[in-house]
Amino acid sequence: xxxxxxxxxxxxxxxxxxxxxxxxxxxxxxxxxxxxxxxxxxxxxxxxxxxxxxxxxxxxxxxxxxxxxxxxxxxxxxxxxxxxxxxxxxxxxxxxxxxxxxxxxxxxxxxxxxxxxxxxxxxxxxxxxxxxxxxxxxxxxxxxxxxxxxxxxxxxxxxxxxxxxxxxxxxxxxxxxxxxxxxxxxxxxxxxxxxxxxxxxxxxxxxx
Ligand code: VGL
Ligand code: ZN
Numbered sequence: 001x002x003x004x005x006x007x008x009x010x011x012x013x014x015x016x017x018x019x020x021x022x023x024x025x026x027x028x029x030x031x032x033x034x035x036x037x038x039x040x041x042x043x044x045x046x047x048x049x050x051x052x053x054x055x056x057x058x059x060x061x062x063x064x065x066x067x068x069x070x071x072x073x074x075x076x077x078x079x080x081x082x083x084x085x086x087x088x089x090x091x092x093x094x095x096x097x098x099x100x101x102x103x104x105x106x107x108x109x110x111x112x113x114x115x116x117x118x119x120x121x122x123x124x125x126x127x128x129x130x131x132x133x134x135x136x137x138x139x140x141x142x143x144x145x146x147x148x149x150x151x152x153x154x155x156x157x158x159x160x161x162x163x164x165x166x167x168x169x170x171x172x173x174x175x176x177x178x179x180x181x182x183x184x185x186x187x188x189x190x191x192x193x194x195x196x197x198x199x200x201x202x203x204x205x206x207x208x
């Protein structure tokens with residue numbers, strides 16, 4: 001793949017809280033920073049996302065008395081996994097990972113800001129109706145292909161990839177520039193869902 005004017009690199013949630021030692025650590029999460037930086041140099045269009053929650057967010061276990069992280073609760077929009085408190089707006093944990101290049105991105109999207117609704121996807125919140133505006137912004141820039149990297153493969157990367165497909169983009173995931181949480185088999189399931197939706201996998205070495 002040789003990225004051109006219609007290709008965008010979407011860098012998902014490469015934030016301190018998702019690195020080892022963070023509030024919701026993704027195993028090996030710090031290992032994506034190098035590959036993500038190298039990829040950014042190959043794309044003319046780069047967008048960054050940040051998980052950006054209010055302190056009382058509905059996805060936090062401590063918002064639900066008696067509930068523990070990684071349990072699932074039923075919310076008006078469907079099942080919601082409860083997480084340790086993470087990526088609180090303006091906190092050190094919500095900052096981009098140290099060493100992540102951010103200067104080349106022309107677009108940044110913050111998501112999960114509604115206290116009552118989560119948003120793994122950079123396109124559509126978990127209520128499956130509220131749009132972030134990203135699909136429109138990419139369409140206005142003439143983007144046809146979205147190439148994803150970042151964290152976590154089985155949550156924010158997968159949901160963003162699936163919604164990008166649903167929005168009509170050609171979608172690829174860079175397999176050496178993502179890492180997963182893998183809660184209860186979620187990683188294998190996410191790859192299956194992405195494959196079924198026509199999301200394709202590629203290695204960094206095949207891009208340039
Ligand atoms: C994420 C769980 C909760 C992610 C965000 O970035 O994949 N996962 N919030
Ligand atoms: Zn979150």
